[in-house]
Amino acid sequence: MDSANQFLVTSRVSGLRSQIFDILPGFLMCFVVGMAAAFVSDHYGGPTILYAVLLGMAFNHLSAEGRYVAGITFSAKAVLRFGIALLGARITIEQILGLGLTPIAIVLVGVPATIFFSIICGKWLKLGATQGILSGASVGICGASAALAVSAVLPQNKASEKCLIFTVITVTALSTVAMIAYPLVVSLLGFNEAESGIFLGATIHDVAQVVGAGYMVSDNVGDVATFSKLLRVAMLVPVVVIISIVIARQKSNGQVKGAGLPLPGFLIAFIIVVLFNSSGYLPAMITDSMIDISRWCLIVAMVGLGMKASFKELAEMGWKPMLLMTLNTLFLAVLVGTWLLLGGL
DSSP states (O other): OHHHHHHHHHHHHHHHHHHHHHHHHHHHHHHHHHHHHHHHHHHHOSOHHHHHHHHHHHTGGGGTSSTTHHHHHHIIIIIHHHHHHHGGGGOOHHHHHTTOHHHHHHHHHHHHHHHHHHHHHHHHTTOOHHHHHHHHHIIIIITHHHHHHHHTTSOOSHHHHHHHHHHHHHHHHHHHHHHHHHHHHHHHHTOOHHHHHHHHHHHOSSHHHHHHHHHHHOHHHHHHHHHHHHHHHHTHHHHHHHHHHHHHHHHHHTTOOOOOOSSOHHHHHHHHHHHHHHHTOSOHHHHHHHHHHHHHHHHHHHHHHHHTOOHHHHHTTOSHHHHHHHHHHHHHHHHHHHHHHHHOO
16 A cells, blocks of 8 residues: 555656646746846836737747647646736725725726627627627726636637737727826816726726826826726626626536536635735735736736737737727726716715
């Protein structure tokens, strides 16, 4: 028995070592390219995630065959999910409750409305359901991070990977345009500081661009915009939970029986991290470290996803996904702007 157990342990250790050696070259390549993306962002400005995708796509040939394939796949899937789980360190329940009723009401209506609008427009444009859900979630919640989290619970195939890459690139570009244009919009509409902050936080896609636009107007507007944005980020949990349950039920009603727990492990970990972070027991040093690790995991994952796509494949997707993203962006801006104009605070 002892010999059998020893043989089993030795075999597992040997198999694990072999897996690590298979993954290491591709993972290290993604990490190095991710460091290059961070360097370009830090020294020349612009979103790191977008640079990570574009630089990764420049090395698309590495994902075709060879020693890098396993590590690239590992980075695009396992590292992505680990990074999403650690995103919970950016959110606390106290932050959500401290926002007041108006931004909460706007977000509770705006996020699902944008996703439903995207699904309907996607069908009208004859796009797949995956494209509609990803586009709506990325615009309605928090840009590239939401697209990454939602894509992890959707059915995985080559088409879904292209949809994700296209969504990340487009939502980042639109968010940058909104960061420049929306401060002018709130001025033209005559919003006060609180209304301006809510509008910016509830309509701009990525957190960094919300912060940039808010503090471009004033410090008070920046504070309100940031808190409003955090509420949208918090909507990531229920949205991904609902999508997970729907996908699990579709599988159980189809050919796959006994789909099991509808919530993926990374989402459960995300919720646990949020709860621990809200408890106040986590030291700031640990929370900051988790946020940094999460950021680097997402950068490495986006490099891996970029390596699995190509400019030619994205170009073949045509103009319809771009139109869908633009319509979603305009819909959310009009919805929030009209709400504030009619109801105020």
